[in-house]
Amino acid sequence: MPPGDFGVVLATLRARRGWSVRELARRANVSDGQICNLESGLRNPTPAVAAACDAAFGAGGELAELAAPRRRGVPTEEVVETGPVVTGYERVLRELKDIGRSTGPGFVTASLKSITRILTDAGSLAVGEERAEIWLLASKFAEYTGWMAQEAGNPAEALRWTNTAVRWGARGGDETVAAYALVRKAFIAQHRGDSGAAIGFADQAAAHPAADPVIRAQAARRAAQAHARRGDAEACGEALARFRSHTAEVVGGRTPHWGPRVENGNPRLIEASCMLSLCRFELAADLFAAELCAVGLSASEPSAADPFAAERALLPAVPTDSNSRARFAVRQATALAxxxxxxxxxxxxxxxxxxxxxxxxxxxxxxxxxFVEQARTRRAGPARHALIDASAALAFG
Incomplete structure (x- = not known):
């Protein structure tokens, strides 16, 4: 069982299953509104409702036990304080991000959308400081929902959720989300092949008055990769230098307020990615090998002695989540091809x-x-052709 009170645990278990509020309500034979009120902490469950939710998850009585009045300290069916909503749902968001990085958007999108509805309803009822905290948390959920929409191949929905995150962040009194949203728009433009727009958004993000070093590092990263796609090695190098400088400001375990974790921004891997886009395949392959082989993530040995050992201790770690590892592995394979x-x-x-x-x-x-496009320029035997065809079916099918 995950940590937390009944509502937080209920939301976390639902997220792990990839169920919407409606799906859980159907399985527990209760109303959608009851589930929303329970998850948001607005109400405590009756023993019957707690037992029904426990049965829906097959929790063996553990979930129902969390609802015992003696443990909650308040009578059932009474309205409870909404303060724990923020702390509880922050834990749920961390859990959803871990799930999303390991299993993809299909398992988390329904939970993200239903929780944003719960939070916006709670935000409309809250007052003062609590209201701002709830809207800011809703903004974080909206931003990640936008990222999952992009991962699902829907850039229009990704933009819609990103713009929604900006509006809700402003209601929460935080303008940094507006700066980070420009980084997200740069990434969306990059993936639709519009390098000019990506550079424009990245430059706007870096110049935004609310941008912090994390956001400026992310903006420089997007600018570097967009310049590389354009074939502008000089501008790419300048952006990489900015990326390294801003990354150095935040290395040391600080968690970014917005965007991906800093450890997913290893400068050597980003430089290798840029060299790949510039078609400097040998340098890219060496950089990937030096970083990925050092932690056992590569199927290929470095082609030369590692020249970066002394520097590595100062760099963010190689990412460990499935999404980032797969991304960099494919890039390394493309460089090797x-x-x-x-x-x-x-x-x-x-x-x-x-x-x-x-x-x-x-x-x-x-x-x-x-990778498929590069591999198809090389001579290959039947077994390799079959693998390349399977990759093409997955990439383009």
């Missing part, structure tokens, strides 16, 4: 395809499509 090491490249892809199928990420499938 570019230098003619197709066997090494195919070994990486063969090991990574099951993960790509599981996480079902549109952005990772786009990376896989780039």
């Amino acid at each position: 570019g230098v003619g090491r197709l066997d090494d490249a195919c070994r990486i892809i063969e090991a990574t395809l099951p993960v790509i199928r599981r996480i079902d990420s549109a952005t990772v499938r786009a990376e896989l499509g780039a």
Whole structure:
């Protein structure tokens, strides 16, 4: 059982199953409104409702036990304080992000959308400081819902949720989400192939008065990758230098307020990604090998001695979530294919395809499509052709 009171545990269990509020209500034979009130902490459950929810999850009485009045300290069916809503749902959001990084958008989108409805309803009823906290939390849910929409291959919905996050963040008194939203728009533009728009949004994000070092680092990263896609090595190098500088300001375990975790921004991996876009395949392959082989994530040995060992201790760690690992593995395979090491490249892809199928990420499938295009320029035997065709079916199908 996850930590928390009845409402938080209920929301977390529902998120793990990928159920909507309506689906849980149907399985427990209660109303949608009851589930919303329970999860948001607006009401405590009756023993009958608690037992029904416990049965729906097969919790063996553990969930029902959390609802015991002696443990809650208040009578059942009484309105309870809404203060714990923020703390509880912050834990739920962390859980949803972990699930999303490991299993993809399909398992979390329904929960994200239903929780945003719960929070906006609670925000409309709350007053003062509590109201601002709830709207800010709703903004965080909206931002991540937008990211999951992009991962599901729906950029229009991603933009809609991103703009919603800005509005709700303003209601919560936080303007930094407006700066980060420009980074998100840069990423969306990058994936639809509009490098000019991506650079424009990234530059706006970096110049935004509410941008902090984390947001400026993310903006520089997007600018570097967009310049690389354009083939502008000089502008790419300048953006990479800004990215390193801003990343150095936040290395040391500080969790970013908005956006991906800092440890997913290892400068060497970002530089390798840019070299790949610039078609500097040998340098990209060496950079990927030096970083990924050092922690056992690569199926290929470095082609030269690691020149970055002293620097590595100062860099963010290599990402460990399934989405980021798959993304960088595919990029490494593309670089290896570019230098003619197709066997090494195919070994990486063969090991990574099951993960790509599981996480079902549109952005990772786009990376896989780039590998297919590069691999098809190389001579391959029947077994490698079959793997490349399977990759193409997953990337473009």
